[in-house]
Amino acid sequence: MKAPGLYGYTLAYLLFLYAPIALLPIFAFNDSVVIAFPLSGFTTSWFSAMWEDSSMWQALRNSMIVSGSTAILATVLGLFAARASTRHAFPGKAGIMGLIMLPLVLPEMIVAMSLLVALLAAGLDLSLWTVILGHVLICTPFAVAILTSAFQSLDRSLEEAALDLGETPVSTFRLVILPLVAPGIVASLLICFTVSLDEFIVAYFLAGTEPLLSVYIYGQFRFPSNVPAVMALGTVLVAVSVLLLAAAEYFRRRGIARTGGSAGGGFV
Amino acid sequence: MAGDAGRLRAALRGWALVSPTAIYAVALLAIPLGTVLVVSFLTDGRTPGGLRTVLPVATIANYIEVWTNDIYRFLMLRSLAVSMSVTLVTVVLAYPVAYYVSFHVAPNKKALWLFLITIPFWTSYIIRVFLWKVILGFNGVVNSGLLSLGIIDAPLQAINYSVQAMVMTLAHAYAPFAILPIFVALEKIDRSLLEAGQDLGESRLMTFLRVTLPLSMPGVIAAVLIVFIPTVGDYVTPDLIGGGKLPMIANAIEVQMLKLNSKALGSALAVSAMLIVASVTVVFLLLNRRFLGGGR
Numbered sequence: 116m117k118a119p120g121l122y123g124y125t126l127a128y129l130l131f132l133y134a135p136i137a138l139l140p141i142f143a144f145n146d147s148v149v150i151a152f153p154l155s156g157f158t159t160s161w162f163s164a165m166w167e168d169s170s171m172w173q174a175l176r177n178s179m180i181v182s183g184s185t186a187i188l189a190t191v192l193g194l195f196a197a198r199a200s201t202r203h204a205f206p207g208k209a210g211i212m213g214l215i216m217l218p219l220v221l222p223e224m225i226v227a228m229s230l231l232v233a234l235l236a237a238g239l240d241l242s243l244w245t246v247i248l249g250h251v252l253i254c255t256p257f258a259v260a261i262l263t264s265a266f267q268s269l270d271r272s273l274e275e276a277a278l279d280l281g282e283t284p285v286s287t288f289r290l291v292i293l294p295l296v297a298p299g300i301v302a303s304l305l306i307c308f309t310v311s312l313d314e315f316i317v318a319y320f321l322a323g324t325e326p327l328l329s330v331y332i333y334g335q336f337r338f339p340s341n342v343p344a345v346m347a348l349g350t351v352l353v354a355v356s357v358l359l360l361a362a363a364e365y366f367r368r369r370g371i372a373r374t375g376g377s378a379g380g381g382f383v
Numbered sequence: 384m385a386g387d388a389g390r391l392r393a394a395l396r397g398w399a400l401v402s403p404t405a406i407y408a409v410a411l412l413a414i415p416l417g418t419v420l421v422v423s424f425l426t427d428g429r430t431p432g433g434l435r436t437v438l439p440v441a442t443i444a445n446y447i448e449v450w451t452n453d454i455y456r457f458l459m460l461r462s463l464a465v466s467m468s469v470t471l472v473t474v475v476l477a478y479p480v481a482y483y484v485s486f487h488v489a490p491n492k493k494a495l496w497l498f499l500i501t502i503p504f505w506t507s508y509i510i511r512v513f514l515w516k517v518i519l520g521f522n523g524v525v526n527s528g529l530l531s532l533g534i535i536d537a538p539l540q541a542i543n544y545s546v547q548a549m550v551m552t553l554a555h556a557y558a559p560f561a562i563l564p565i566f567v568a569l570e571k572i573d574r575s576l577l578e579a580g581q582d583l584g585e586s587r588l589m590t591f592l593r594v595t596l597p598l599s600m601p602g603v604i605a606a607v608l609i610v611f612i613p614t615v616g617d618y619v620t621p622d623l624i625g626g627g628k629l630p631m632i633a634n635a636i637e638v639q640m641l642k643l644n645s646k647a648l649g650s651a652l653a654v655s656a657m658l659i660v661a662s663v664t665v666v667f668l669l670l671n672r673r674f675l676g677g678g679r
Contacts, residue, residue, distance in 0.1 A: 121483045128480050132503045132558060135514035138524065142517070150517050151527040196404035205397030212401075215408045220609055222616020224633040226412070228640050228653055232422055233415035235646075252411050255404065313507045316618055320641070333509055336623065349510040356506050364498055 136353060143346040150342055161347040171348065174331035181243055181318075181327060182311040185250040189307045190300060192251065193258025200259075201266040212259075219256040226253060227320035234321070241323030249317040254307040261306060265299025265370055298370025305363035309356055423650035435644035445651035455635065455652065459659060462631040465546060466614035469553040473610050474603060476554065477561035481602075482595075484562075485569035497566070504559040512623050515552040519624070520544075544626045552620050557613070561606040568602025569595070600674035608664060615660050632656050 146156035165171060196215050200208065218226055230249050239245060269292065277287040315329040322330060332348065335341045423445055428438040449455050484496045503511070518524045526538040572595060580590035618633040625631075632652065639649030668675070 118483065118487050121479060121487060125480050125483045128476065128558075129499060131555065132500065135511050135518060135555070136503055136506055138514055138517065139510070149522065151522045152524055153527070153531050192404040192407055196401055199397050199401035199404075203393060203397030203400060205394040205401070208397070208401075211405045214413060215404055217408075217412060220612045222613050222633065224616045224618050224636055225416075225653055225657060228636060228649065229415035229419045230411065231640065232646055232650060233411075233418040236418055236422075248411055252408070255407070259404075309505055313505075313509075315509050329507065329509055332507070333619075336509075336513055345510075345513075349507065352510070353506045357502060360502060360505050368494075 139346055139353060140350045142343065143350040145343070148340055148343060150346070161343040162351075164344040165347045165351075168344065170326065171328075171331060174326040174328045177243055177322075177325050178312055178328035181246050181250060182308045184247045185254055185311040186304045186308040188247070188251045189254035189258045190262075190303045192255045193262045193303055194300070196255070196259045197262035197266050201263055215259060216256045218253050223253070223314070223316040227317045230317070231320050241321055243322065243325050243327075245321040245323070246318050246325075246327065249321050250311040250314060253314060253317065254310050257306050257310055258303040261303045261367065262296065262299050265296040265302075265367075268370075269295055296370065298366040298368075302363040302367040302370070305359045305366075309359055312352075312356075419650045420654055422647050423654045425647045427645040427647045437646050445648045446655065448648060449651050449655050455632075455655075458630060458632050458635050459656065461546075461629070462615050462633075462656075463659070463663070465549055465553070465631060466611050466617075468546075468550045469557065469614045470607050470611040472550060472554045473557050473561045474565075474606050477558060477606065478565055478603070481562045481565035481569055485566055497563070500562055501559045504556075508556060509619055509623070511556060512552055512619050515548065515555065516624050519548045519551070544624070544628055546625075546629060549620050549624045549629065552624050553614050553617060556620075557610045560609045564605035564609065565599060565602040568599045568605075572598045597674060600671065604668070604671050604674065607667065611667075612660055612664065615656065 141154070142150050143161055144157055144159065145154045146158035146160075147154070196212070199205075200212055226249060230245070230252075234241070234245055234248070273291055273295070274287055277291045278284070282290065313329060315333060318327040319330050319333070326334075332345055335345045422437055424441055424443065426438045426440040426442050426444070428436060428440075430436045480500070484493055484500075488496055516523070520526070521538050521544075526535075529535045530538065576594055576598070577590055580594045581587065585593065615631075616633045617631065618637060621627075621629055621631045621634050636649050636652050636656070639645045639652060
């Protein structure tokens with residue numbers, strides 16, 4: 116490497132990025148209620164404590180419903196917007212796309228409190244469904260970003276060939292375009308699921324009495340004796356997140372390779 | 384005429400295609416934000432049954448309260464100070480990383496490096512924030528580690544429940560948001576410009592300052608905004624790291640909206656905070672306008 120100083124700095128920075136997460140498994144397996152060094156011994160009892168907590172399972176079940184629905188709805192909405200923005204020029208496009216992408220920079224507190232005010236004003240009761248409405252809003256920009264790069268790498272002549280061969284626009288979309296952007300769709304589903312699963316403030320404001328996983332974890336931090344079990348849960352969640360992301364990245368790359376492009380950039 | 388009709392047809396097709404997503408964003412983002420604006424000019428009160436509610440009585444009392452009460456001014460200033468520090472720390476620390484990946488990593492390895500950088504970002508935000516509390520707390524990893532090594536005799540107080548700890552936590556949480564836009568801007572720089580600079584006798588440092596840095600400013604500006612705006616409204620870090628003792632504006636909004644159920648006052652707080660953030664953003668963009676525009 117030509118720049119050893121820069122290389123060393125970048126490695127130190129990566130260490131800083133990974134340091135907190137590296138502590139998770141250490142304390143999840145540490146035989147002490149106190150989260151501090153020195154370590155006192157190896158145990159798996161925090162994992163069984165986590166496993167036997169019925170309120171954790173209730174929160175997990177709710178989160179699966181919310182994140183699963185969010186992933187599907189946000190990806191469908193993302194497909195419409197990404198297709199429109201890559202394929203068509205229309206007046207007001209910058210403004211419309213700006214509004215759709217706005218939740219990416221808006222503080223989540225603003226999204227959460229404005230939805231709370233509006234949903235209550237509309238007479239809706241808070242439930243898992245109101246969380247899904249909020250999470251779809253937050254996840255759609257991620258879906259649009261991923262799917263836009265998938266649509267951009269499409270070779271337009273494939274589509275024209277299908278139309279010339281007598282396919283309708285709808286059947287062309289189904290038979291030619293959809294299979295080519297399918298990896299992008301899978302990546303979008305996985306990313307939206309992960310974002311929704313981790314989201315806290317909207318879930319806290321809009322879930323009513325239904326516990327969600329992030330809100331459950333937040334509540335557990337108030338009881339020091341429950342924290343080691345949260346470390347165990349966090350270890351499992353990080354492992355699952357990394358697997359889902361690796362899968363998303365794999366599908367995104369495969370999609371770009373399939374359409375003849377080269378993989379660059381990241382998720383955002 | 385035929386061209387106009389064709390363009391109209393294309394526009395209609397575009398609108399039709401984008402409409403489900405656009406209608407969703409209008410219904411669940413634009414209308415709720417408008418509702419908050421309206422509610423901020425109404426009055427908090429009680430129903431005849433004694434429940435907290437918003438009464439349809441127009442007033443600017445909420446804004447007078449928000450703009451004259453010292454507590455809110457203090458919380459807003461703290462939020463701005465924290466998020467500006469976070470932005471400065473994050474962008475300054477992130478720039479060399481983006482530079483390294485863009486200029487010194489082989490093209491086929493770049494995606495892998497970016498993937499490595501973004502992985503920590505995808506793990507639960509609240510767990511990451513809590514882990515910083517574990518690292519920096521009174522009985523935390525740093526203090527207990529230093530104690531057991533005999534470097535210090537008593538836990539360090541300074542790193543515990545402090546604004547610095549909040550800045551550190553947020554700088555960690557928003558790192559990828561700063562690295563990615565700067566990386567994208569650096570990637571767009573035509574490498575022959577740099578060679579030209581050096582051929583014309585500029586040192587490497589001067590080439591960086593006069594060519595690379597100005598050309599990467601659009602990415603730096605994007606990074607600043609994407610870190611600054613969400614961190615002003617952060618709720619989790621002041622609550623967990625500050626231990627509830629160092630609230631920021633989002634914590635005040637949460638108290639009004641949920642705990643006290645004063646939706647009108649909470650809305651006025653949120654609208655005021657958004658106005659302040661928007662003003663800071665506009666001033667920042669104006670100050671940097673020579674780096675923007677013409678560059679696309």
